[in-house]
Amino acid sequence: MTDQSILTTHDLTVGYRNGSQQVALLNNLNLHLDKGKLVALLGQNGAGKSTLLRALTCDAPALGGYIEAEGKEISSMSQKDRSRLIGLVSTERIQAGALTVTELVGLGRQPHTGFLGRMDDEDREIVRQAMADAGIIGKADSYVASLSDGERQKAMVAKALAQQTPIIILDEPTAFLDVASRIETMRLLQTLAHERGKAVLLSSHDISQSLLLADELWLITTDRQVLTGTTRDLVDSGAMDRIFNNRDIHFNSKILDYSF
Amino acid sequence: MTYRRYTVTLVVLTLMLVLLALACLAFGSVDIPAGRIVDILSGKGSGNKAWDIIILQSRIPMIATAALAGAALSISGLLLQTTFNNPLAGPSILGVSSGAGLGVAIVILALGGSLGGLLGENLGSYMAILVGALLGAGVVLAVLIAFSAIVRSNTMLLIIGILVSYLTSSVVQLLNSVATEEGVHNYVAWGFGNFSGVSVSQMPVYAGIIILALIASALMVKPLNAMLLGTRYARNLGVNVTRSRNILLLITGVLTAVVTAFCGPIGFIGLAVPHIARLSLGTSNHSRLIPATILAGADIALLCALVSVVNPHGIIPINAITPIIGVPIILYIILNRRRIQYFN
Numbered sequence: 252m253t254d255q256s257i258l259t260t261h262d263l264t265v266g267y268r269n270g271s272q273q274v275a276l277l278n279n280l281n282l283h284l285d286k287g288k289l290v291a292l293l294g295q296n297g298a299g300k301s302t303l304l305r306a307l308t309c310d311a312p313a314l315g316g317y318i319e320a321e322g323k324e325i326s327s328m329s330q331k332d333r334s335r336l337i338g339l340v341s342t343e344r345i346q347a348g349a350l351t352v353t354e355l356v357g358l359g360r361q362p363h364t365g366f367l368g369r370m371d372d373e374d375r376e377i378v379r380q381a382m383a384d385a386g387i388i389g390k391a392d393s394y395v396a397s398l399s400d401g402e403r404q405k406a407m408v409a410k411a412l413a414q415q416t417p418i419i420i421l422d423e424p425t426a427f428l429d430v431a432s433r434i435e436t437m438r439l440l441q442t443l444a445h446e447r448g449k450a451v452l453l454s455s456h457d458i459s460q461s462l463l464l465a466d467e468l469w470l471i472t473t474d475r476q477v478l479t480g481t482t483r484d485l486v487d488s489g490a491m492d493r494i495f496n497n498r499d500i501h502f503n504s505k506i507l508d509y510s511f
Numbered sequence: 512m513t514y515r516r517y518t519v520t521l522v523v524l525t526l527m528l529v530l531l532a533l534a535c536l537a538f539g540s541v542d543i544p545a546g547r548i549v550d551i552l553s554g555k556g557s558g559n560k561a562w563d564i565i566i567l568q569s570r571i572p573m574i575a576t577a578a579l580a581g582a583a584l585s586i587s588g589l590l591l592q593t594t595f596n597n598p599l600a601g602p603s604i605l606g607v608s609s610g611a612g613l614g615v616a617i618v619i620l621a622l623g624g625s626l627g628g629l630l631g632e633n634l635g636s637y638m639a640i641l642v643g644a645l646l647g648a649g650v651v652l653a654v655l656i657a658f659s660a661i662v663r664s665n666t667m668l669l670i671i672g673i674l675v676s677y678l679t680s681s682v683v684q685l686l687n688s689v690a691t692e693e694g695v696h697n698y699v700a701w702g703f704g705n706f707s708g709v710s711v712s713q714m715p716v717y718a719g720i721i722i723l724a725l726i727a728s729a730l731m732v733k734p735l736n737a738m739l740l741g742t743r744y745a746r747n748l749g750v751n752v753t754r755s756r757n758i759l760l761l762i763t764g765v766l767t768a769v770v771t772a773f774c775g776p777i778g779f780i781g782l783a784v785p786h787i788a789r790l791s792l793g794t795s796n797h798s799r800l801i802p803a804t805i806l807a808g809a810d811i812a813l814l815c816a817l818v819s820v821v822n823p824h825g826i827i828p829i830n831a832i833t834p835i836i837g838v839p840i841i842l843y844i845i846l847n848r849r850r851i852q853y854f855n
Binding site: 334335339349362368 | 593596730732733736737739740741743744746747748749750751789793794795796798851852853854855
């Protein structure tokens with residue numbers, strides 16, 4: 252725990268409910284998310300990445316322990332307060348094809364606007380700035396339906412920026428993107444963390460990309476531990492090998508040395 | 512650019528509303544000269560008592576009934592399409608109308624009156640019928656919520672709605688089997704759909720409830736727009752999804768129940784009109800969609816009302832006209848779903 256921590260989990264246990272049974276996937280997690288850092292959550296499919304993120308965004312209840320942010324337990328915060336704390340980018344299918352990018356990003360202002368959601372000039376400027384920061388301003392008046400997958404992801408990131416939350420959580424943000432868009436999205440997220448001081452947490456199964464750009468990793472190992480640390484430390488300690496079931500897969504730390 | 516399109520669309524829809532209302536005033540089973548109609552409207556009277564009554568107590572209430580019914584059903588359809596994230600949802604296809612119809616049938620039978628007959632002038636009895644319709648619509652909406660949590664597929668939810676319709680109509684048939692012959696006749700007539708069922712004295716209740724519910728829907732613009740992104744995003748934007756959905760379905764239930772109780776179960780308007788509004792505005796932003804849907808719904812219902820009365824051989828049932836307008840629109844939507852923005 253450092254004074255840069257904005258989100259901390261205390262003995263958090265996450266999993267799912269199957270009828271009346273509770274199935275814990277990850278037990279007693281004590282994690283902290285820092286301002287200004289890009290953190291990648293890595294693990295195999297089914298390891299519990301999405302479940303952990305759902306717990307952090309309060310989309311699923313914690314089976315044990317609690318999550319604290321800004322000195323408060325987030326599950327007891329009002330939905331409105333939470334919407335000003337964490338901005339979400341998920342892979343959920345959206346029905347917003349007939350909105351313009353500006354309208355979509357404008358939805359990010361909802362936590363800050365009144366009952367009818369009317370935006371004033373300041374809100375509109377924040378939306379414009381969010382689109383500029385996310386590199387999607389050129390498509391401001393385009394329909395969301397006309398965007399490529401990469402552009403759509405940028406628009407969703409802009410939505411999260413317009414939300415003006417100190418934390419941005421992204422569930423598989425690069426899952427459907429081609430290589431160029433993946434790199435672009437990751438660079439964008441890195442910039443937001445380093446230059447805007449946001450705490451950015453993303454899940455991914457694209458390991459090489461995350462190793463290159465993430466400041467920290469949260470690794471879910473095959474024995475359901477979550478190992479955390481800087482990317483360099485985890486690679487050097489051989490921890491990377493523990494996220495694979497296959498003993499024949501080993502991680503070569505030289506991969507970190509290539510640049511682009 | 513989009514604002515201009517919005518303004519133009521609203522102006523056109525409003526002009527159509529005025530023209531259709533005037534046409535409904537001028538045409539009917541009895542020919543009344545236009546000059547006399549103006550005299551009646553200006554309060555001078557036409558000198559013909561029958562004409563005065565036809566205009567003031569039949570055509571004007573029918574115009575108001577149709578316009579409000581069209582607006583109500585169309586907003587119901589829009590709210591259902593957004594809350595269930597399903598472009599083919601609508602109050603009749605999901606069985607909400609038939610649920611309300613079943614409620615009406617049960618209340619009429621319980622009151623000892625004839626099944627499905629025209630609503631009486633007695634305030635108590637038609638309020639009871641309204642409550643019956645509301646409960647019937649509410650039960651169907653509750654069933655839909657329950658199933659939507661279990662079956663995630665949109666198509667399956669539509670099929671469940673259709674099954675619910677079959678089930679309610681079979682219950683109504685069973686009720687009919689113990690009802691009087693007159694009751695059955697009345698019920699069948701009610702099932703045809705009819706905008707002439709609201710009398711001048713019932714109008715305040717009918718119009719009041721619908722207008723309040725329409726205003727309530729306009730106040731839900733913010734959660735409706737957030738719901739376009741799905742429940743997880745909506746929650747992350749601070750929307751209490753469960754509460755918003757319940758409010759939206761309550762509004763839908765009230766609108767559908769009131770229209771169904773007074774006008775019969777009217778199909779296709781609720782399903783088709785939101786698409787007309789989306790296609791003409793080119794947006795799914797509810798702050799613009801709601802006014803356009805209200806106006807377009809009123810227009811379509813008035814068009815149906817007009818067609819139903821211009822036949823010299825008698826009145827054509829509303830439900831014989833709505834599919835002719837609605838089905839081509841639905842087919843167009845289905846066939847072009849890859850091309851239409853709001854599907855992507």
